[in-house]
Amino acid sequence: MENAVSTRLEHDSLGSKTVDADAYYGIQTLRARDNFQLTGVPLHHYPRLVVALAMVKKACCQANGELGGLGPDLVNAISAACDDIIDGQLHDQFLVDMVQGGAGTSTNMNANEVIANRALELLGHERGSYDKLHPNNHVNLSQSTNDVYPTAIKLAIQLSCPELISALERISETLAVKAEEFSGVLKLGRTQLQDAVPMTLGQEFNACRTTLQEDISRLHEVAVLGREINLGATAIGTGINTDSRYADLAVAKLSAIAGMPFTLAPDLIEATSDTGAFVMLSGVLRRIAIKLSKFCNDLRLLSSGPRGGFGEINLPPVQPGSSIMPGKVNPVIPEAVNQVAYRVMGNDLSVSMAAEAGQLQLNAMEPLIVYSLLDSIQLMTRAIDMLEERCIRGISANTDHCLAVMNNSMALITALSPHLGYELTSKLAKQALETEASVRDLILENGIMSAEALDDILKPEKMLQPITATQP
Template sequence: MKFRIESDSIGSRDVPKDAYYGVQSLRAKENFKITGLMLNEEFIKGLAETKKAAALVNGSIGLLDEKIEKALVKACDEIIDGKLHDQFIVDPIQGGAGTSSNMNINEVISNRAIEILGGEKGDYKIVHPNDHANMGQSTNDIIPTAGKLAILRLMDKASNQLNKLNEALVQKSKEFDDVIKMGRTQMQDAVPIRLGQEFNAYSSLVKRNISRINNVKEHLKVINMGGTAIGTGINADKRYFSKIVPKLSEVTKIDLVQAEDLVDATQNLDIFVEVSSVIKTCAVGLSKMSNDLRLMSSGPRTGFGEINLPPKQNGSSIMPGKVNPVIPEVMNQVAFNIIGNDVTITMAAEAGQLELNAFEPVIFYNLFQSIETLTSGVDTFTENCIKGITANEERCKGLVENSVGIITAICPSVGYKVASNVAKTALKTGESVIDIILREGILKESELGKILHPRTMTEPGI
């Protein structure tokens, strides 16, 4: 391998001659061997978009030579299109508030611009990572802005999957609308409910979470570009300051807004706690839904056995024929991971001091992971579980008819005391409530039929 020599304030280093990254990225790679992963691709794209917008503005106001501007823009466009991503070598979790990520993008687009202009990589007299690629910017406005762009796009993907899940749940609610089953509270028989009503409730839960995601996305569109180091805008030309956010909106096709208080927007990362909370809330709801599905499908012969989950793989290496609810189980685990990530994000946001929070890297690492795993989890949950669920209608009906819980529906017609005595007898003897009522002549069969009609028991005022 051939090398070139690059220098920074720490000293000189050999950098691979063909590398688009430079000495600062190389040091970061060596210092931060934490996860072994690369930066999130949407984050890299967001970094390139912020740099493109900055180059366009600095060029338009005469601060960048036109040739340098065009070369930087071309380099950024290539990265936005997915090229050169292998040149982003710094670990997602890093010290320095994201400076290493910012310098990684600065070095890559500078060296690519140098190449475009006919020079050799590392000849920063042609295009300089700090003086040209980072002109009018700081890590402290670039990194949070790129992070917000990435989160917005990742959340769009999550919303799309949640919408598909909602459609599947609505379809199941219609399919199961006439399936009567026993409702349960505190794991005990309660009163009848239609299986379709349960799935409709799951749909309502998902729609509520989609709404939360859409609402928080508006807050993410407020950015601190132009604030530079601590929100005061030092080293940013006034013309750049007023034009950078509109230009970035144009580049990204996202309606971004410059924060009214850039000092606040640079100091505080509470927006990421809010986003994480929304993702966690969604995950908690989906995990509870998964718990329900595992219970309703349990058995299949010795449990509830009310629904069948689509069999996806063998459930045991020792028990032949056993099929486990693996898709709801993985959805549970996605939720557990997201909840843990939320704790990390909360602590990292709290740990900022004075004019800056140094812990954005770990916030983004965990938040990107939360959104992406939620998206993937919902995808498999919809396609490999929800769409294939079937109902054991006769089993559901039989459990209702043999449950003491239906006495609640009969109570208004016979009074609480009589109903209570019937329930006690049923529990003591094992007889059904229906048999006891008919045997003792408490109600006629025709009266009982009307009271115990599935719609009567599961809707008010019928």
Template structure:
């Protein structure tokens, strides 16, 4: 069963049970691109509903929207925010029209839910219109990017929570392995001794910095252009609407939104999306670097470094018996590559905006939300399936240090650079250990040498 709806193009049947309308139906027909619909991102749908709620309240307070229609719109938004109608958002995330299909999808769903609340049938838009009531004082060009920004902020909270948990996991692992002496490496060559605990503490510290970076860039999304309407001149928006709408959105959420000072600039500017994407890129780069390190440190078991053991998650080969691969580190790095590619898409889309509007905002929205979702899942996977279960091959780590020429660096202050160089050269040529050569040359006593090469003295860890 279907109902017939009309628009500028003509008539089109819409399924009777659908809360969306003709504009959304055309989007379904026109944009079969990614297969990823708005329904994949419930937080984004929730954000769009909050925008419509704030707008309706502002319009009612300014006397341009009747209270009975406003109340119905608000109740409809509340129901959408609850998640009950997520399946009514079938528009593809990739779409032409600068987000008009997304804006109309939320307008139509809100309107049809409101109509039922008021006792009317779906499609009886003379009583509550997606255009004249739900979209009152708005344009896609201000409502859509505002919804996107709020969606990013909602998803950023989830992302920060996952990142915080990963940082804590790394700190715990650093504490657990603080006594395990190992060899630090630069240029993939032996450098000087350190502990595995220091390695994991450093991972925690570098990712903890990204919490600040994410918050700082996400805060750029707090400036919104509601009231700008089509190009930023505010045509069809009543005076005072922009400030009141931002105030209402702040009251409805815990985010402190402010109206843009220059609405023309804000309507065409997508710099906040570029900045936030850059923060995601930086986080992804660091995560992949850490995963690279973990794979190197776990390489072996007989012919690699093999200082740590990653949790065995699955058999590693269809041909090599007994092989276990670092699959979690591998999948996290691959996820990070996708985030890096998404950042490039955001950059190009931002650059491609012309004149008073950037019509490429849908691809920015799609890639930003996808990157947030991917990173959230990747960090949870890395923490639960890898970091928490890492163990150290402690004896092997110590043997590597004591057999390394790198420990000669610790002797520099005691025997001088020239003696250290001579001993290092002989160790390289003969295969003898630095420890044995120092004793052989009587440069230091065994007692002095053992004190200098004590792990606590070499690494600064007490």
């Protein structure tokens, strides 16, 4: 008797299975949970995907209700169940693994069953009473996984990207502050890790700010592609089992529910198998990862030492760096961002291969695509915030050391070359390297130029920007 109370019996085309009586999911979710124990990352790990699924289901329900496919009581109950999920309830019931076979069918059925059982509860029926309200016949009416799932993926991405954009904007603002703070710090610029020409530390930080700001624009651009959806396409894009008015109406309902404009793809057969928008987004995420990783490599180089390395900047110490070397502090924040970047690059490869693996009218690898994209967005957002808050804000400059390194380098030779000629400056550079004397001292000792003339040429404002043309 106790066992009968704690479970309910459900059936599908493969047979029957017992489901926990208090579960909102049903038999197909249970099968998928047992089949796909892969990543250990369930759907509810990405709340915006769960919310997106509920929004899509609500839009479809309302469209069906308006066209007469569902009665008012069912429309109200299904919509209310969707609202509960949109508000953050029942997310723990979305427990299918993110990576799954079946092109996302398990995800779609997980949503159908949770919504159906919550709607039944709202109508005063027991969970599992599918003769009153059915996951497929009612919640999934006029739908297929093949249009619901990619639509929900695109919506989840639309809901997730604003946080990444905000993180990029915050780090850009902090880099701008640092660029201004370091605008007077003269230092040695380097190419191929060799001495190049003078610059300021502020210019170095501002360059990173500029390149990240470019990617804010790229994210906004790819977002537009993500708002073209195939909702109403059903199985392969022909719209089988739907009213001819349904697709346009469902898309309009989703736009209203989500608060953003979605458009129906002009060719639904193409849109059902195409994953180009996902590939483009993944490429932008990879681009951001590469840029951030390069900047973190620079931070690690510039802060290396403190005595035996570049030592031009100091990263804020956030934890002891060694279990054996007292006083050692490592650049752990940039190192962690590097690793996130590598993961994002790997995710991009997964997206590319999964997109290429599509066959005929459907890409069955979309679960890996959405898992990779949402993982990249979430990791990048957290990594950027960590880098901004725990590293960049607290960076300080070793101003005197930067200036000493610059003055003792070969960098001044380039500034002098237009005045002394390439041949002479090359000889001076070679002599300076052989004798470890400074270029400035050699010029003055050999009477090549007066101190006043030399100081005028080596003024920072003359070395850090193009020469201002004078009128003849």
